[in-house]
Amino acid sequence: MSRGANFNRTTNETSIRIDLEIDGSGIAGVSTGIPFFDHMIDQLGRHSEFDLSVEASGDLEIDAHHTVEDVGIALGECFKEALADKRGVRRFASITVPLDEAAVEVVVDLSGRAYLHYEVDFPGQKILSDPPFDPQLIEEFWRAFVNASGITLHVVGRRGRNTHHIIEATFKGVARCLREAVRVEGEGVPSTKGTL
Numbered sequence: 185m186s187r188g189a190n191f192n193r194t195t196n197e198t199s200i201r202i203d204l205e206i207d208g209s210g211i212a213g214v215s216t217g218i219p220f221f222d223h224m225i226d227q228l229g230r231h232s233e234f235d236l237s238v239e240a241s242g243d244l245e246i247d248a249h250h251t252v253e254d255v256g257i258a259l260g261e262c263f264k265e266a267l268a269d270k271r272g273v274r275r276f277a278s279i280t281v282p283l284d285e286a287a288v289e290v291v292v293d294l295s296g297r298a299y300l301h302y303e304v305d306f307p308g309q310k311i312l313s314d315p316p317f318d319p320q321l322i323e324e325f326w327r328a329f330v331n332a333s334g335i336t337l338h339v340v341g342r343r344g345r346n347t348h349h350i351i352e353a354t355f356k357g358v359a360r361c362l363r364e365a366v367r368v369e370g371e372g373v374p375s376t377k378g379t380l
Contacts, residue, residue: 208235260332
């Protein structure tokens with residue numbers, strides 16, 4: 185059975201379409217108008233081995249906040265729909281991912297309870313892309329994703345000096361955890377309650 189979903193979200197600030205296949209091969213196509221963010225979402229698709237297509241347009245003339253947050257909401261809704269009742273999934277996963285001098289610890293539980301613990305400090309500079317990317321938006325993205333998908337996610341920066349490296353290690357870490365947590369290894373729902 186395919187674990188996939190499509191999701192459309194349109195507001196006065198953004199228009200987003202997402203296609204997601206959990207049991208994919210890491211094929212990602214992303215277009216949000218924010219090149220650095222596109223690169224991070226691409227990393228999420230590739231390292232989770234999800235097939236992921238994201239098309240978004242937003243009020244970038246104001247700033248990137250609405251687009252980044254709304255992509256998180258839409259992706260979270262799509263992820264939740266694709267997993268359905270989560271029957272047979274591994275549920276838990278954790279990893280520490282390095283990228284040169286940076287290392288980020290990620291812990292995931294497909295709990296059905298939305299909770300984000302985000303403890304990542306940046307050296308202070310924005311990503312000098314065109315347009316520049318504010319690293320504070322990464323927390324907003326993960327909070328939106330967690331709230332929409334109903335998962336528990338802990339992200340802790342262990343070390344790092346380069347903002348790009350820290351953010352990229354975060355996305356790769358979450359991707360690898362999601363890849364492990366969604367892996368089917370049984371038949372029942374992994375909870376004493378019988379539901380997640």
